[in-house]
Amino acid sequence: MNRSVFFISDGTAITAETFGHSLLTQFPEMEFRQIRLPFVDSPEKAEDALAMINRAAEEDGVEPLVFNTIVDRDVGSILDRGRGHVMDMFGTFLDPMEKILGSKSSPQVGQAHGMRDKDSYEDRMEATNYALTHDDGVTQRLDDAEVILVGVSRSGKTPTCLYMALHFGVKAANYPLTDEDLEKPRLPNFLRKHRKKLYGLTIDFNRLSAIREIRRPGSKYASLRQCRFEVESAEALLRAEGVAILSTTHASVEEIASRILVELGLQRELF
Amino acid sequence: MNRSVFFISDGTAITAETFGHSLLTQFPEMEFRQIRLPFVDSPEKAEDALAMINRAAEEDGVEPLVFNTIVDRDVGSILDRGRGHVMDMFGTFLDPMEKILGSKSSPQVGQAHGMRDKDSYEDRMEATNYALTHDDGVTQRLDDAEVILVGVSRSGKTPTCLYMALHFGVKAANYPLTDEDLEKPRLPNFLRKHRKKLYGLTIDFNRLSAIREIRRPGSKYASLRQCRFEVESAEALLRAEGVAILSTTHASVEEIASRILVELGLQRELF
Numbered sequence: 001m002n003r004s005v006f007f008i009s010d011g012t013a014i015t016a017e018t019f020g021h022s023l024l025t026q027f028p029e030m031e032f033r034q035i036r037l038p039f040v041d042s043p044e045k046a047e048d049a050l051a052m053i054n055r056a057a058e059e060d061g062v063e064p065l066v067f068n069t070i071v072d073r074d075v076g077s078i079l080d081r082g083r084g085h086v087m088d089m090f091g092t093f094l095d096p097m098e099k100i101l102g103s104k105s106s107p108q109v110g111q112a113h114g115m116r117d118k119d120s121y122e123d124r125m126e127a128t129n130y131a132l133t134h135d136d137g138v139t140q141r142l143d144d145a146e147v148i149l150v151g152v153s154r155s156g157k158t159p160t161c162l163y164m165a166l167h168f169g170v171k172a173a174n175y176p177l178t179d180e181d182l183e184k185p186r187l188p189n190f191l192r193k194h195r196k197k198l199y200g201l202t203i204d205f206n207r208l209s210a211i212r213e214i215r216r217p218g219s220k221y222a223s224l225r226q227c228r229f230e231v232e233s234a235e236a237l238l239r240a241e242g243v244a245i246l247s248t249t250h251a252s253v254e255e256i257a258s259r260i261l262v263e264l265g266l267q268r269e270l271f
Numbered sequence: 272m273n274r275s276v277f278f279i280s281d282g283t284a285i286t287a288e289t290f291g292h293s294l295l296t297q298f299p300e301m302e303f304r305q306i307r308l309p310f311v312d313s314p315e316k317a318e319d320a321l322a323m324i325n326r327a328a329e330e331d332g333v334e335p336l337v338f339n340t341i342v343d344r345d346v347g348s349i350l351d352r353g354r355g356h357v358m359d360m361f362g363t364f365l366d367p368m369e370k371i372l373g374s375k376s377s378p379q380v381g382q383a384h385g386m387r388d389k390d391s392y393e394d395r396m397e398a399t400n401y402a403l404t405h406d407d408g409v410t411q412r413l414d415d416a417e418v419i420l421v422g423v424s425r426s427g428k429t430p431t432c433l434y435m436a437l438h439f440g441v442k443a444a445n446y447p448l449t450d451e452d453l454e455k456p457r458l459p460n461f462l463r464k465h466r467k468k469l470y471g472l473t474i475d476f477n478r479l480s481a482i483r484e485i486r487r488p489g490s491k492y493a494s495l496r497q498c499r500f501e502v503e504s505a506e507a508l509l510r511a512e513g514v515a516i517l518s519t520t521h522a523s524v525e526e527i528a529s530r531i532l533v534e535l536g537l538q539r540e541l542f
Contacts, residue, residue, distance in 0.1 A: 003372075011526070012525050012529040013529070014438075015289050018286050018289060018290075019286050019289075019360070022286055022340070022361075023361065023364055023368060026342070026365060026376035026377065027374055027376055027377075029374070036538065038529050039529075039530070039533065065368070069293070071297070085367070085371045087364050089290070089364075090294065090297075093294055093358050093360075093363075094297060096356070096358070097298070097336070097358075100334075100336065100356045101274075101301060103298055103300070105297035106297065106298075107297065121523065122482075122485075124524075125430055125482075126485075128429065128430050128433065129429075135403075156396075158399065158403070159399050159437060162399065162433055163437060166430060166433060166524065167285075211396075214393075214397075252392065253395075254285055255282070255283055258285065259309075259310070262309060267307065
C-alpha cells in the first residue's frame with residue numbers, strides 16, 4: 001500500500017514540495033506516491049485538486065497527505081472538504097506571526113518564487129552568464145570571479161557554479177586540472193594570484209571512473225588507474241597550495257554550493 | 272526598526288529560507304533583516320546561533336523571528352531558550368504526521384537537499400550537460416531534447432533551460448531567433464519537425480532593450496526599434512506556427528520553468 005501525497009500551491013509548489021519532502025524523509029520505512037499540483041489559484045482548480053485527492057483516497061484505500069501552501073484562504077479551504085489530511089503550511093505559521101508582529105498579513109500569491117526584486121533577478125542572470133563564459137577554464141581572466149572551483153574533469157564543478165549563479169547570484173568560475181597541471185608542483189600563476197577565491201572539489205576515484213565510463217566507455221580517461229592518479233595528484237596539489245577541498249561523492253549540488261559560500265564568507269540572501 | 276529573522280537548519284537551510292521568505296512576503300509593509308545559518312548540527316553550533324539571536328534582540332530592540340528546521344530535537348530545542356520567537360517548522364508537522372501515518376519518525380538530518388537518489392542526481396547532471404551543449408542554437412540535432420525553447424536573444428531561454436536541468440533533470444535545448452529567421456514565414460525545418468517540444472519565450476520590448484543596453488550600450492542590437500521589431504516578429508511567427516508563448520517580463524525562472532513543464536506534460540518529481 002502506497003499512500004498518496006499532494007503538494008498543492010497557487011505558485012510553483014516548489015516550496016510545498018521541498019518542505020514536504022524533508023518531512024516525508026523522516027519516515028524512511030514508508031513509501032509514498034507524490035503528486036505536485038502547481039498554479040491552483042482559483043476555486044475551480046481547487047475543486048479539481050479536491051477530486052484528485054478523493055480519487056486517490058479511493059484507489060489507495062488510505063487517506064492522502066496534502067501539503068497546502070495556497071495563500072488565498074477561500075481557495076485553500078476548499079481542500080479541507082476532501083478525504084485528505086491537510087497540512088496548512090501557511091495558515092499554521094501566519095496566525096502566530098500576526099500576533100508576534102502585531103500586524104495583519106495581506107495575501108500575496110506565489111511570492112516564494114515570484115520575481116520580487118528586479119535587481120536580484122538581474123544579478124542572477126548576470127551571474128549565470130558569467131558562469132557560462134567562465135566555465136571549464138575557457139579564460140584565464142578571473143578578476144571578476146567571486147569563487148573559482150578547481151578539480152579534475154567530472155568532479156562536479158560546472159553544476160555547482162551554475163547553482164551558485166542561479167540561486168545566489170554569485171559569479172563562479174571553474175578550472176579543470178589536466179594531466180599537465182598535475183605533473184607540476186604548483187598551480188598555474190593565473191590561479192595562484194586568486195588563491196583566496198579558490199575552492200577544490202574532489203570525488204572518490206571509483207565513482208569518478210563510473211561517471212566517466214558513461215561518457216567515454218573503455219577509455220583511458222575513464223580507467224580506474226587514470227582516475228586514481230588524477231584524484232590523488234589533485235588532492236596533493238591543492239593541499240600543498242593551502243586550498244580547501246570538499247568531496248562531492250556523497251553531497252548534493254545544493255549542499256556543496258552552500259558549504260563553499262559559507263566557508264568563503266559569501267553568504268547571500270537566497271532569491 | 273528592522274526586525275531580525277533567522278533561518279536555521281542542520282542542512283543547507285534552503286528549505287527554511289525559501290519557506291520563511293514566502294511567509295514574510297505576506298507582511299509587505301514590514302522590513303526584515305534576514306540571516307541564514309546553515310549546517311547547525313551540534314549543540315555547540317546551536318549555542319552560537321542562540322548567542323546571535325540574543326545579540327540581535329538586544330541591537331534591534333525587538334525579538335527576532337526564528338525559522339527552525341533542525342531535525343535533531345535536542346539540538347533544535349536549544350534555540351527555544353533564547354529571546355527569539357521560534358517557529359518549529361519540523362516539529363509542528365511531524366507530530367500530526369506521526370498520528371496520521373501511525374508511525375514514529377526517525378530523525379534524518381539534512382535530507383531536503385541531500386543526495387537521496389544517485390540515479391536522480393545523475394539524471395540532473397546529464398541534463399545539465401545536455402543544456403550546456405544544446406544552448407543558443409549551437410546544434411540542430413535535437414532528437415534527445417524534451418523541451419526546445421525558442422525566442423529572441425536575451426528573452427530568458429538559457430537560465431530557464433539550466434533551471435529545468437538542475438532541478439527537474441529535464442533535457443532542455445534552446446534556439447535564438449535571428450533577424451534571418453524572423454524575415455521568413457516559417458520556422459527552420461529542424462525546429463518544425465519537433466513542434467510538440469517547442470515552447471516560445473517572449474518579453475516586453477522595453478525591458479528587452481534595457482537588458483540589452485547593459486550588454487551593448489548604444490548598439491542597434493539594444494535599440495528600442497530593433498527590440499520591438501524582433502519581439503513583434505517572433506510572436507507573430509510563433510503564433511503562426513501554433514507554438515505556445517510565455518512572457519518572461521514579470522515571471523521568475525522558477526515560474527517559467529514550472530509552467531512550461533506542466534503545459535508540456537513533463538511533470539517531474541523535484542530532486
